[in-house]
Amino acid sequence: MTVNGQPVSAEVEPRTLLVHFLREDLRLTGTHVGCETGYCGACTVHVDGEPVKSCTMFAVQADGANVTTIEGIASNGDLHPVQEGFWERHGLQCGYCTPGMIMSSVALLSKNDRPSEEEIRHGIEGNLCRCTGYHNIVQAVQFAAARMRGEEPPAADWEGGE
Amino acid sequence: MYPRQFDYVAPTSLDEAYGALGDDSKVLAGGMSLIPLMKMRLLSPGTLVDIGRIPGLDAIEDKGDHISIGALVRHSTTAGHPLIAQHAPALAQAAGMTGDVQVRNRGTTCGSLAHVDVAADQPAAVLAHGGVAVVGSASGTREVMADAFCMDTLTADLSPNEILLEIRLPKAGPGEGSAYDKLGRRGGHSDYAVAGVAAWVKMDAGSITDARVAITGVGTKPSLLPEVSQALIGTDGSESAVASAAEHAVDGVTVLEDLYGSVEYKTHLAKVYAKRAIQKAIGSIRA
Ligand SMILES: Cc1cc2nc3c(=O)[nH]c(=O)nc-3n(C[C@H](O)[C@H](O)[C@H](O)COP(=O)(O)OP(=O)(O)OC[C@H]3O[C@@H](n4cnc5c(N)ncnc54)[C@H](O)[C@@H]3O)c2cc1C
Ligand code: FES
Numbered sequence: 003m004t005v006n007g008q009p010v011s012a013e014v015e016p017r018t019l020l021v022h023f024l025r026e027d028l029r030l031t032g033t034h035v036g037c038e039t040g041y042c043g044a045c046t047v048h049v050d051g052e053p054v055k056s057c058t059m060f061a062v063q064a065d066g067a068n069v070t071t072i073e074g075i076a077s078n079g080d081l082h083p084v085q086e087g088f089w090e091r092h093g094l095q096c097g098y099c100t101p102g103m104i105m106s107s108v109a110l111l112s113k114n115d116r117p118s119e120e121e122i123r124h125g126i127e128g129n130l131c132r133c134t135g136y137h138n139i140v141q142a143v144q145f146a147a148a149r150m151r152g153e154e155p156p157a158a159d160w161e162g163g164e
Numbered sequence: 165m166y167p168r169q170f171d172y173v174a175p176t177s178l179d180e181a182y183g184a185l186g187d188d189s190k191v192l193a194g195g196m197s198l199i200p201l202m203k204m205r206l207l208s209p210g211t212l213v214d215i216g217r218i219p220g221l222d223a224i225e226d227k228g229d230h231i232s233i234g235a236l237v238r239h240s241t242t243a244g245h246p247l248i249a250q251h252a253p254a255l256a257q258a259a260g261m262t263g264d265v266q267v268r269n270r271g272t273t274c275g276s277l278a279h280v281d282v283a284a285d286q287p288a289a290v291l292a293h294g295g296v297a298v299v300g301s302a303s304g305t306r307e308v309m310a311d312a313f314c315m316d317t318l319t320a321d322l323s324p325n326e327i328l329l330e331i332r333l334p335k336a337g338p339g340e341g342s343a344y345d346k347l348g349r350r351g352g353h354s355d356y357a358v359a360g361v362a363a364w365v366k367m368d369a370g371s372i373t374d375a376r377v378a379i380t381g382v383g384t385k386p387s388l389l390p391e392v393s394q395a396l397i398g399t400d401g402s403e404s405a406v407a408s409a410a411e412h413a414v415d416g417v418t419v420l421e422d423l424y425g426s427v428e429y430k431t432h433l434a435k436v437y438a439k440r441a442i443q444k445a446i447g448s449i450r451a
């Protein structure tokens with residue numbers, strides 16, 4: 003498979019989950035493991051451009067696929083606009099959910115460059131956050147959406163924005 | 165959490181897949197139900213036959229007299245496909261309300277029917293649309309009405325050496341409408357149905373000439389509600405006619421209590437969602 007643009011190959015047991023292959027074999031530990039049951043979304047990565055839960059997919063199923071993890075979205079040391087949004091709008095507290103949350107947000111914005119608040123909340127439905135209450139995550143995605151459209155991001159609500 | 169060890173086969177043709185299937189094997193499609201069960205070690209098949217690399221199974225097609233949904237069509241494709249929006253709106257809605265974005269990107273509509281979870285969304289819509297399961301094996305194919313295919317809790321009419329190849333849905337004609345609505349376990353439309361109802365209705369000159377209504381979440385499996393359909397046929401589809409038909413929403417259903425509600429609560433929800441789904445279906449015809 004190709005991971006973050008680099009071809010990788012390895013022999014794995016069929017039962018190796020994609021998330022363990024990424025974290026333990028490739029040492030890409032940015033992808034987190036939360037619930038292990040498919041619900042929390044902390045393990046979200048992109049397989050052929052679509053967000054999936056890497057704890058609920060065997061590595062062998064991704065044989066030949068193009069996988070992108072949180073480590074693969076910044077370019078040349080510049081944060082991806084969504085990463086910048088989470089930073090600027092305090093879209094995280096403990097950070098456990100953040101890599102998955104960002105991968106889902108990146109996928110959402112690739113399909114919809116002007117999501118409403120409701121569309122953002124639906125787009126990250128498969129990602130649970132136990133800290134933020136989602137409010138600032140929504141603002142982080144709105145920040146990123148504006149940046150990616152080449153517009154000035156809306157002010158944060160604590161700075162008098164909506 | 166690792167599953168027990170198993171042999172993994174990734175056939176690139178159906179014949180190869182049939183050859184690999186046996187008494188101790190399982191078909192792996194989207195894995196959204198099978199992999200969690202294997203990780204929890206509730207299920208430990210000796211061989212997994214991953215059908216994901218077999219070409220020709222991933223299309224939704226207009227086959228002239230019916231619409232075909234192949235075994236590898238993902239929930240997200242079903243939810244957004246123009247042929248499904250046109251011919252089976254209830255199924256498009258049910259697919260869009262299945263799980264979350266990531267689950268919809270992997271899970272398959274056929275896998276959902278084959279799994280027969282008591283609270284699965286799309287089987288109810290397939291039933292309401294009069295869908296047919298096309299089952300293949302080394303000795304040929306057979307067709308089963310979806311209602312008979314969903315035999316019991318987690319039990320489809322499939323033997324270990326068979327594959328559900330496609331779901332066939334009748335094409336929509338004039339005066340027909342359908343809808344799905346549910347209460348999800350996490351509220352709104354999120355997660356499996358606490359109660360979900362799919363309704364298909366046909367109207368002519370202001371009265372209902374045919375109907376099929378199916379329920380999920382409350383009983384032992386997604387199932388048709390013939391009493392509700394009978395009560396609708398011949399009426400004008402007014403709010404009161406729909407409300408009295410919806411009173412039959414658990415006729416013939418063994419309502420089960422679970423973590424998400426008592427028998428009384430689920431019975432109540434069944435009627436509420438039957439009314440909503442039928443009204444939505446009728447509204448879509450009149451619109
Ligand atoms: C977090 C999460 C949330 C979910 N929420 C919902 C929800 O809200 N509503 C809902 O309805 N479902 C929900 N699901 C289940 C999801 O819809 C599954 O995708 C679906 O039930 C099974 O489809 P699959 O392709 O993933 O099948 P798999 O998991 O691969 O297989 C499931 C079973 O069906 C068999 N099978 C699958 N395809 C075939 C075939 N073509 N021929 C023969 N046998 C086959 C397998 O052998 C296995 O026994 C959820 C799942 C998860 C992980
Ligand atoms: S760890 Fe994969 S969904 Fe929670």
Ligand code: FES
Pocket residue numbers: 093094095096097098099100130131132133134
């Ligand atoms: S920031 Fe802690 S779980 Fe989301």
